[in-house]
Amino acid sequence: MPDGRSHGVRTDEQLLARIAGADRDAFAILYERHAERILRFVLRIVRTPHLAEEVLQETMMVVWNEADRFEGRSKATTWMLGIARNLSHNLLRREARGTRELDPPAAGEDPGPSAERAVLIESAVSRLSPRLREVLHLVFYEELTLREVAEILGIPEGTVKSRMHHARKALAKELR
Amino acid sequence: MTSCERVRELIPWYITGRIEGVDAEMVDGHLEGCATCRAELVEAMRVRAATKTEVPIGDSIDRVWGQVDAQLAPDISSIDIGSFLLGLNFGVVAGRGSGTVRGSLRVLGRDVPILGRRRKEA
Numbered sequence: 001m002p003d004g005r006s007h008g009v010r011t012d013e014q015l016l017a018r019i020a021g022a023d024r025d026a027f028a029i030l031y032e033r034h035a036e037r038i039l040r041f042v043l044r045i046v047r048t049p050h051l052a053e054e055v056l057q058e059t060m061m062v063v064w065n066e067a068d069r070f071e072g073r074s075k076a077t078t079w080m081l082g083i084a085r086n087l088s089h090n091l092l093r094r095e096a097r098g099t100r101e102l103d104p105p106a107a108g109e110d111p112g113p114s115a116e117r118a119v120l121i122e123s124a125v126s127r128l129s130p131r132l133r134e135v136l137h138l139v140f141y142e143e144l145t146l147r148e149v150a151e152i153l154g155i156p157e158g159t160v161k162s163r164m165h166h167a168r169k170a171l172a173k174e175l176r
Numbered sequence: 177m178t179s180c181e182r183v184r185e186l187i188p189w190y191i192t193g194r195i196e197g198v199d200a201e202m203v204d205g206h207l208e209g210c211a212t213c214r215a216e217l218v219e220a221m222r223v224r225a226a227t228k229t230e231v232p233i234g235d236s237i238d239r240v241w242g243q244v245d246a247q248l249a250p251d252i253s254s255i256d257i258g259s260f261l262l263g264l265n266f267g268v269v270a271g272r273g274s275g276t277v278r279g280s281l282r283v284l285g286r287d288v289p290i291l292g293r294r295r296k297e298a
Contacts, residue, residue, distance in 0.1 A: 027248075035237050035241070036233065039236055039237065039240075040233065043233070049233070049234070052236070053236050056236070056240045057243050121229050122231060139192065140191075140224040141228060143192040145196075165185060168220055172219050172220075172222065175226055
């Protein structure tokens with residue numbers, strides 16, 4: 001676990017400015033704050049823990065190397081989730097082309113009765129396309145605004161609304 | 177687009193409370209008088225509750241940090257020259273990856289900074 005010390009810096013944007021100056025402590029703090037959030041988002045898209053870890057690692061290296069390109073036009077979290085999203089789709093495209101092995105999603109331990117519904121839900125979510133899974137996650141799990149989701153996905157707000165509609169309708173049908 | 181369709185599109189953000197003021201008022205007003213959209217709201221709430229379920233991530237966060245941290249390790253390690261008898265110690269640490277160059281002089285156990293430069297200024 002990172003053990004970054006505070007420099008009296010509080011906002012993500014200030015941390016990114018320090019990371020642009022090669023401040024490793026600031027990078028450790030940013031990682032500690034957001035790694036789990038990024039990982040959960042990526043996991044929702046790529047579905048395999050091993051691949052999600054790979055994307056998280058790539059994402060953080062992009063953040064480290066390109067922090068000086070962050071212009072503050074969006075929130076730092078929006079910027080990082082956007083990077084993670086693009087890398088996730090790159091990886092899925094590489095897999096679709098067969099240029100790398102597709103690991104099966106982790107089977108996990110035998111679920112107890114209380115976990116059965118969670119497994120059922122996860123299975124229903126996994127049957128949605130990656131584009132529907134990501135929008136569902138950003139809206140319902142991350143609770144982002146319409147504008148923020150559109151920024152991360154790089155699509156118009158109208159498309160976000162329509163994908164969200166399809167996603168929840170498909171999931172509602174599965175959960176009936 | 178009918179008002180029902182507009183409201184249904186906004187229901188997800190209405191549920192999470194991440195809806196803009198004017199839209200929130202419009203959805204509020206519409207839901208009061210539209211049973212069909214209220215049913216839609218209930219269905220969307222069920223879906224949301226389902227997607228809030230967390231997949232366990234184990235020790236992934238620590239493991240990935242280990243890999244990221246290893247990639248940031250400086251390419252050039254430190255040079256340390258000193259004399260125990262004279263109580264003098266001179267050290268230089270240079271990191272090509274991080275663009276960091278640091279130097280220090282230790283005299284009788286006390287640090288005397290003599291060099292500190294970064295490629296990119298914060």
